[in-house]
Amino acid sequence: MSNEMKNPFEEGMEQFTEFQNKVMQTAVNAMQQFDPQKFSEQLINMQDNIMKGMDVLLNLKPEDVASDTLEKDVVLTVGKMRLFHYKPLAPARKRIKTPLMITYALVNRQYMMDLQPDRSVIKSFLEAGLDVYIIDWGYPTAEDMYLTMDDYINWYMDEAVDAIRKETGKDAINLLGVCQGGTFSTIYTALHPDKIKNLVAMVVPIDFSGNEGLLFRWSKFMNIDSLVDAFDGVVPGDAMNVAYLVLKPLGNMVEKYVGMTDKWTDPEFMKNFLRMEKWVFDSPAQVGATLSQFTKDLYQGNKLIKGELELGGKRVDLKNINMPVLCAVAEKDHLVPPSASRPLMDAISSTDKQFMLFNTGHIGMYTSSKSRTDIIPSIIEWIKSRS
Amino acid sequence: MSNNPFLDYQQQFFKTWTDNMSKIPGMDTYQQMFQNATPNLQEYWKTFAPAGLTNPTEFWKNLQDQGAEYWKNFQSMVPGLENFWKTFSPMIPNMGDFSSMFPYKIPGMELYTKVFEMWKGMSNPVTFAKDFQEKYMDLMQDMFKGVLPAGANNVIGKPMELMDNCVNFYKQTLAPWMELDQGIMSRIASGDMSAYNDFFKQFNEKYDETIGKYLNMMGLGLNREANEEQMQAINAYYKAMFSSGELASTVMTSLGDSMKDLVESYQKGIAEGKSFSTFRDFYNLWYKTTEDSLLKLFSTDEFAKVFDDFADKYSQYTIAMNKVYERALSALPIPTNTDMKSLYKTVYDLRKEVRDLSRAVAGMTAPAAETKKEG
Numbered sequence: 142m143s144n145e146m147k148n149p150f151e152e153g154m155e156q157f158t159e160f161q162n163k164v165m166q167t168a169v170n171a172m173q174q175f176d177p178q179k180f181s182e183q184l185i186n187m188q189d190n191i192m193k194g195m196d197v198l199l200n201l202k203p204e205d206v207a208s209d210t211l212e213k214d215v216v217l218t219v220g221k222m223r224l225f226h227y228k229p230l231a232p233a234r235k236r237i238k239t240p241l242m243i244t245y246a247l248v249n250r251q252y253m254m255d256l257q258p259d260r261s262v263i264k265s266f267l268e269a270g271l272d273v274y275i276i277d278w279g280y281p282t283a284e285d286m287y288l289t290m291d292d293y294i295n296w297y298m299d300e301a302v303d304a305i306r307k308e309t310g311k312d313a314i315n316l317l318g319v320c321q322g323g324t325f326s327t328i329y330t331a332l333h334p335d336k337i338k339n340l341v342a343m344v345v346p347i348d349f350s351g352n353e354g355l356l357f358r359w360s361k362f363m364n365i366d367s368l369v370d371a372f373d374g375v376v377p378g379d380a381m382n383v384a385y386l387v388l389k390p391l392g393n394m395v396e397k398y399v400g401m402t403d404k405w406t407d408p409e410f411m412k413n414f415l416r417m418e419k420w421v422f423d424s425p426a427q428v429g430a431t432l433s434q435f436t437k438d439l440y441q442g443n444k445l446i447k448g449e450l451e452l453g454g455k456r457v458d459l460k461n462i463n464m465p466v467l468c469a470v471a472e473k474d475h476l477v478p479p480s481a482s483r484p485l486m487d488a489i490s491s492t493d494k495q496f497m498l499f500n501t502g503h504i505g506m507y508t509s510s511k512s513r514t515d516i517i518p519s520i521i522e523w524i525k526s527r528s
Numbered sequence: 529m530s531n532n533p534f535l536d537y538q539q540q541f542f543k544t545w546t547d548n549m550s551k552i553p554g555m556d557t558y559q560q561m562f563q564n565a566t567p568n569l570q571e572y573w574k575t576f577a578p579a580g581l582t583n584p585t586e587f588w589k590n591l592q593d594q595g596a597e598y599w600k601n602f603q604s605m606v607p608g609l610e611n612f613w614k615t616f617s618p619m620i621p622n623m624g625d626f627s628s629m630f631p632y633k634i635p636g637m638e639l640y641t642k643v644f645e646m647w648k649g650m651s652n653p654v655t656f657a658k659d660f661q662e663k664y665m666d667l668m669q670d671m672f673k674g675v676l677p678a679g680a681n682n683v684i685g686k687p688m689e690l691m692d693n694c695v696n697f698y699k700q701t702l703a704p705w706m707e708l709d710q711g712i713m714s715r716i717a718s719g720d721m722s723a724y725n726d727f728f729k730q731f732n733e734k735y736d737e738t739i740g741k742y743l744n745m746m747g748l749g750l751n752r753e754a755n756e757e758q759m760q761a762i763n764a765y766y767k768a769m770f771s772s773g774e775l776a777s778t779v780m781t782s783l784g785d786s787m788k789d790l791v792e793s794y795q796k797g798i799a800e801g802k803s804f805s806t807f808r809d810f811y812n813l814w815y816k817t818t819e820d821s822l823l824k825l826f827s828t829d830e831f832a833k834v835f836d837d838f839a840d841k842y843s844q845y846t847i848a849m850n851k852v853y854e855r856a857l858s859a860l861p862i863p864t865n866t867d868m869k870s871l872y873k874t875v876y877d878l879r880k881e882v883r884d885l886s887r888a889v890a891g892m893t894a895p896a897a898e899t900k901k902e903g
Contacts, residue, residue, distance in 0.1 A: 183806050220879070283868065287876040296883060355826055362829075362836035364843070371843035373850070373865055374872075388826075391819040399640050399811070 194405035201408065206415040209252035211263055213275075217304040220288075221279030224301045226308075230267035239338055239528040240309045241266065242301060243275040244329075246321035247293070247431065248381055250423050251277050253507055254319075256416050262507050262517055269521040274305050276322075280425045286374030288428045290435060291453040294329050302329075302336050313338035313464075315524055320344050320477060320503070321435070327485065328445065328452065331461045339527050341467045341520060344477045344503055347485040349443045353478040355388050360440035369429035376432055378424030388475060417508070446484055459485070465493035467523045469516065474503040495523065642667050643814050664787045687776035691724050694773035698731065702766075706731075706738040721784050724777035731770055739766070757851045764845040771834075771841035778834050779825070786821030793817050 217224035229236060243263075245251035254275065255263040266273050276298070281288070305314050316337050318326025323345030330337045352358040369376060386393045404410045444450040450457040466489055470479040479498060486496050499516050501509050506516055665688075695716055698708070708730050715723030743763035747755040793813060797804065804810055825831050854864045863871075 183808065284872050284875060286869070286872055292880075296880075352827075352829075358827065358829070359832045359835060362833050364836065364840040367840050367843035367847065371846035371850075374869065389819070390822055391815055395639050396815055396819075399815075 190402060190406060194402060194411075197406055197408050197411050201411060201415065205408075206412050206419070208256045208416050208420065210258060211255050211261065211267070216274070216308065217301055219297050219300050221281060221285065222297045222301070223277045223279065224304060225275050225277060227263060227267055227273045227275070229270075229272065230264065231270040235270040236272060237270050237525060237528045238272070238309075239311060239313075239315050240272040240274060240305050241315040241317060241524065242305055243273065244298065244316065244318045244322035244326045245276065245278070246319060247278050247427060248321060248424060250420060250425070251275050253420055253504070256420060256508060257413055260508055260510075260513050262512070265513065265517045266521065269525065271521065271524065272309070274301070276301055278425065281375060281428045282426070283373065283375050285428050287430055289430045290325075290328075290438075293431060294325050295332065295453050298325060298329050299333065302333070306336065311338075312336070315339045315341070315528060317341040317343065317520075317524075318345060321346070324439070324445070327459070327462070328450070328457050330464075331457050331459050332452065332455060334461045334463060337464055339465045339467070339524060340462065341469065341524065342482070342485060343469045343520075344471055344474055344482065344506055345468065345485065346439070346477045346481045347488070348446045348481050348483075349439050349441075350446075351478065351480050353480055354474075354476055356384075356476060357440065357478075357481070359384075360436055363436060363440075365433045365436040369433050372429070374429040376427040376429060378422075378426050381424050381427060382422055417504075446488055459488040460490045462489040463491050465527050466491045467495050467497065467520065469497045469499065469506070469520060471499055471501050471503055471506050473501060473505070476503045493527070639667070640811065643811050664790070665784070687780050690776045691773050691780065694770055695724075695727060697769070698727075702735075702739060705742075706734040708734065721777075721781050725774075725781060728770060728774035728777060732774075735766070735770070754855055757848070757855060761845070761848040761852050764841070764848040768841040768845040771838045775834050775838040778831060779822075782821055782825040783818070786818050789821060790814060790817045 212228040213225040214228075215223050216226045224242075243251070243254060245253070255261045258264070263273055263275070278293075278297075302314060302316075306312065313336055316326050316330060316339070318324070318341070320343070323342040324347065326340065327342055327345060327347060330340045346357075349357060349360075352361075372380065401411075401414055405414070438444045438450055442449070445457060445459070448456070448458060466485070468482055468485050470477070470482045472479060483496060486494055497516075497519060499506065499511065501511050501516070506512055509516075695713075699713075708727065712723050712726050712730065716727060740763060743759045743766075745759070747753065747759070749755075790813065793816075794804065797813070804813065826835075850865070854866065857864055
């Protein structure tokens, strides 16, 4: 029968049969390739591995996997936000006088910066002589539902900056913002340039027009107000976690654990795995008013880079940023692709500005071996040479 | 069974443990395949097995028997244990439920072992093709069930079931109100996956013109608002249910294609001289092919719209139901969400007022302090 004569049913059947044949061929190939000895060894190893891995888990205690262990004092509390000041680790003569304040994203906890004792970003900063403060946004509850971006930036952040300026007697401080905290820090710096000496923006979303990251694409069509209303003004952390898990569904929910069992007989590996596991799911609820504004004004309206964003009745003009700026991004970042950060360089009026691109992922900026050997030392060097 | 619950549980625990050990990914299949693939099975086993055991089945059976014997001996060794347990056990809820005694689970591992199931029976290429496809779709059907949080599982945990429920619900309840193309229904009946997408598209178009209009009608009389809210909640429920069905069908259609990709990738790998000789090789191929397929789907505006519509429709349903609940609760002497939101707003406004006043006071005292210092 010629092709012209075939009806859709016959064509479908032919395609189906062709596919069936391929599957059968696959079975034949699989049988030919099957190596019983290798296979049985793998199964025996797997059982052995499971027993040993369970043994490691049974013997680990919560204190073995503690994070956020560096000594620090609370120097300010505003609502649920706390400002911590870390105890210095460097001798007095090596300490940098200009203090550094770190602002983390609202969606995760700030102790990512001090997750593992052997790869703590904060510890590296302190050993290098930096005087480190960090904002802990806390866990918002229903009573915080009306807090806006203006409140977080012009109230909470501003009080933190003023508290540090007052305590250290410095007119301007160094500000380091991470991810969404980087966006907040950039906005803050544009609104209060006189209070910031140097700005470091890490994996920071500034230009939201692209679609490289799934969050950017999905947020474009999101009716965020109905989501916020459905959760009565405060979106639970787990709802955010589901969204993040689905960005790489099998990678985040299956392969991560399958891969874990390859190495889980190593107690040190499991300690770090469990630390990360706790951090990943330790997601505070999101204040509806801020989440709504961030989604509509930035993800959907892209107002920051366009110069149309307004906070507290003032337009946020990135040209007001005239101090030294470092923008550090991760090449393999699936949450904030480099293309979302790079436009910051052209939007500011600083003459001393640097864009650093590192071959790692979003979290790898803080926890990878490259972080310790390359990324953090580069940032420290940049800050020290300008403080 | 003894008359000692604690020891019974221990025996059960050990039995379940050894049963599970024998079911470790592919252990039974391994034995079956091993026998098919290895003519000198007995010789081979002797090389690997502990001394004195002639085959793998015997090994696991012996282990189980020895375990049961051990717990029997344990009972006689600790005579006071029985009374202790009788007193103690009622204080622990659900102790009879074995899974609650040993709830530790490694996320994703169930799915990992299910991937292996697809390759069962590959020693018979004639039946394998059909089995493979059924098992692949079965795997995909359950893919999100075990790994998503409980709340999300309830919504899209069983995508095929959800899609069929939507279609059945339409046929049994909504069909008299809105007529859809019979061709689509015939294609669904014949197992054409792509027909589901057409079904949901057409459903959305026709719903608002028919039953949606009725459910959004204005009410009359004293209970007008209450009636309207109830009707709107029903409307929101239909929309949410069908939106989740549309999301499920979008994902399942893509996963149906990924099965073909998997077979193609395997054949391509073989042609390129790659080796797939272990379970992990197969798993890696499945993981990569399926994840690539999902990410390709997720990176389209079409999916983003369906996904965001799903989130929106469920939000609208929750909001509508909350209104119904709140009205029902309004007669009781308890604060509702509306009352609490009003209170939170007052607290928020007061906090800002205090902040502004503090800043004003600080502004007034700072120059005064400087003047004093200078003076």
